[in-house]
Amino acid sequence: MKLVAGYPDSLTEKPFHYCPGCTHGIIHRLVAEVIDELGIREETIGVAPVGCSVLAYEYFDVDMFEASHGRAPAVATGVKRVHPDKIVFTYQGDGDLASIGTAEIIHAANRGEKITTIFVNNAIYGMTGGQMAPTTLVGQKTTTSPFGRDTNTAGHPIKISEMLSVLDGSAYIARVSVHDPKHIRQAKKAIKKAFQVQIEGKGFALVEVLSACPTNWGMAPVEAVKWLADNMVPTYPLGEFKEVE
Amino acid sequence: MEQVKRVVFDEERCKGCELCTTVCPKNIVKMADRINSHGYHPAEVAAQEECISCGLCAMICPDVVIRVYRPE
Numbered sequence: 001m002k003l004v005a006g007y008p009d010s011l012t013e014k015p016f017h018y019c020p021g022c023t024h025g026i027i028h029r030l031v032a033e034v035i036d037e038l039g040i041r042e043e044t045i046g047v048a049p050v051g052c053s054v055l056a057y058e059y060f061d062v063d064m065f066e067a068s069h070g071r072a073p074a075v076a077t078g079v080k081r082v083h084p085d086k087i088v089f090t091y092q093g094d095g096d097l098a099s100i101g102t103a104e105i106i107h108a109a110n111r112g113e114k115i116t117t118i119f120v121n122n123a124i125y126g127m128t129g130g131q132m133a134p135t136t137l138v139g140q141k142t143t144t145s146p147f148g149r150d151t152n153t154a155g156h157p158i159k160i161s162e163m164l165s166v167l168d169g170s171a172y173i174a175r176v177s178v179h180d181p182k183h184i185r186q187a188k189k190a191i192k193k194a195f196q197v198q199i200e201g202k203g204f205a206l207v208e209v210l211s212a213c214p215t216n217w218g219m220a221p222v223e224a225v226k227w228l229a230d231n232m233v234p235t236y237p238l239g240e241f242k243e244v245e
Numbered sequence: 246m247e248q249v250k251r252v253v254f255d256e257e258r259c260k261g262c263e264l265c266t267t268v269c270p271k272n273i274v275k276m277a278d279r280i281n282s283h284g285y286h287p288a289e290v291a292a293q294e295e296c297i298s299c300g301l302c303a304m305i306c307p308d309v310v311i312r313v314y315r316p317e
Contacts, residue, residue: 001247001248001249001251001314001315001316001317002314002315002316002317003312003313003314004298004300004313004314004315005300005303005304005311005312005313006303006312006313007309007312008309011309015257015258015308016307016308016309018307018308019260020260020261020262020285021260021262021263021264021307022307023307024307025306025307025308025309026305026306026307029309180268180305181268181301181304181305184304184305185304214262220263221262221263221264222262222263222264222267225264
């Protein structure tokens with residue numbers, strides 16, 4: 001019998017601490033599979049964020065850093081400039097990248113730092129208990145927007161991929177989702193491209209992955225991925241926003 | 246030992262999220278009645294002979310529980 005789906009070498013054996021049905025696990029696996037397929041495990045250095053994926057360094061079997069909240073792109077910049085021959089990636093959530101770390105990600109992209117960022121957008125603060133994030137959908141109920149996000153006081157969902165794609169330094173920007181196998185396959189393709197862009201030295205690459213948070217959305221996992229497809233995808237259109245040849 | 250099953254579940258890693266049961270084209274991935282040491286009902290495939298080794302269950306599994314094999 002031939003193995004068609006197994007356990008990636010670039011993940012440690014440690015079981016994820018994520019809630020049942022949390023799609024962080026899928027995204028971790030995709031990143032690990034891409035690192036395996038490109039044969040860059042010994043060359044890769046990852047930077048973990050603050051948020052639910054704060055323990056990402058326990059799961060990726062590559063050299064890892066832990067950055068303070070939102071500063072992963074700044075840490076990755078330093079790592080890449082000291083080790084220009086290494087492959088450097090950051091793995092960040094929306095509370096980390098789109099809120100406290102907005103300045104860092106915009107300037108890292110604008111400087112064209114040759115790093116890869118995996119941006120996990122689940123429209124909520126997961127680790128701290130389901131507060132409203134900059135990415136929370138209009139009308140979405142969270143613990144800090146119990147009547148739904150009101151645009152009069154809380155503004156609109158922030159569209160990071162669109163924002164970064166207009167900067168001259170970015171080389172590859174895509175938004176994908178992981179709510180069904182078809183989209184998971186597309187997500188893996190985009191993540192692979194984002195690493196290849198860095199290997200080829202083209203510039204900054206970011207993949208925004210729409211992700212489900214069943215616990216803080218107050219849904220069963222199967223409901224949550226359906227909610228993601230029905231509500232998040234219309235707000236955050238999927239696709240490749242920028243690809244520099 | 247020779248691999249005889251097409252789908253193998255690492256039941257101790259399973260958190261019973263049921264996502265795998267929604268994507269199986271043959272509808273043979275079911276939740277077991279037993280529980281693992283964490284208290285979750287793990288997913289299982291009893292009808293191994295009906296499996297077509299498409300790997301969709303493994304693809305959507307958030308906890309890398311599932312290994313899928315195909316006969317050579």
